[in-house]
Amino acid sequence: MGNEWIERWRDGRIGFHRDLAHPALLKHWPSLGVRPGTKVLVPLCGKSLDMRWLGQHDHPVLGIELAPLAIEQFVEEGPGMVSRYRQGGFDVTRQANVELWCGDFFHFHIDQAAEIGAFYDRAALIALPPATRQRYAFHLAQLTPPGACGLLISLTRPEGLGVGPPYHVSAEEVRERFEPNFRVTFVEQGEPEEGSGFRETIWSLVRRGPRQ
Numbered sequence: 021m022g023n024e025w026i027e028r029w030r031d032g033r034i035g036f037h038r039d040l041a042h043p044a045l046l047k048h049w050p051s052l053g054v055r056p057g058t059k060v061l062v063p064l065c066g067k068s069l070d071m072r073w074l075g076q077h078d079h080p081v082l083g084i085e086l087a088p089l090a091i092e093q094f095v096e097e098g099p100g101m102v103s104r105y106r107q108g109g110f111d112v113t114r115q116a117n118v119e120l121w122c123g124d125f126f127h128f129h130i131d132q133a134a135e136i137g138a139f140y141d142r143a144a145l146i147a148l149p150p151a152t153r154q155r156y157a158f159h160l161a162q163l164t165p166p167g168a169c170g171l172l173i174s175l176t177r178p179e180g181l182g183v184g185p186p187y188h189v190s191a192e193e194v195r196e197r198f199e200p201n202f203r204v205t206f207v208e209q210g211e212p213e214e215g216s217g218f219r220e221t222i223w224s225l226v227r228r229g230p231r232q
């Protein structure tokens with residue numbers, strides 16, 4: 021699967037990328053009440069401008085992305101000095117308060133996640149095939165402390181029009197995968213996208229503590 025993403029980036033098949041920050045992030049992030057200064061984990065981050073928006077709103081950002089090209093494009097297309105270093109087996113590229121870790125999200129370890137206090141998933145869960153999505157939900161839970169909250173933007177797609185990615189992830193599946201470790205709240209469902217019929221759903225998640 022990893023190679024397919026690398027190829028997509030190489031061939032410029034990145035229709036998922038948006039030229040502006042996602043409207044749902046602008047609309048709903050403030051109501052999560054995440055304190056300024058809280059570091060936000062962005063799994064499977066691509067070169068999303070949502071990271072720049074979070075960075076500009078006083079959140080250090082830690083993005084994890086498999087494709088080196090995505091990271092190169094992010095820093096080329098944005099302002100600010102770039103620094104590069106190696107940490108915990110990952111090549112890390114930093115620009116302003118966004119640090120991009122190049123590698124597999126599933127290899128990112130809890131020891132490296134010490135400062136993370138919030139998270140943002142747009143098109144990460146839905147980029148993964150069914151068998152990997154449970155693993156994703158557990159891994160996200162492992163990396164986030166009790167009380168950490170975040171937004172999840174999932175997607176449904178009409179039946180019979182291909183498989184994915186992006187994969188169809190139903191509301192039931194979101195609850196089933198995340199509720200063991202997160203309080204899951206439905207926030208909003210977007211309108212179906214013209215042509216594809218893809219429809220995004222916004223969720224807010226709060227990492228449960230041991231007895232919550």
Ligand SMILES: C[S@@+](CC[C@H](N)C(=O)[O-])C[C@H]1O[C@@H](n2cnc3c(N)ncnc32)[C@H](O)[C@@H]1O
Nearest residue numbers: 025036064065066068085086124125142143147
């Ligand atoms: C559908 S895109 C979404 C990107 C970004 N979140 C956005 O909203 O534009 C999924 C991204 O995840 C990356 N990816 C896929 N599997 C990954 C993995 N196991 N670890 C890290 N990144 C991964 C892909 O290279 C791709 O850039």
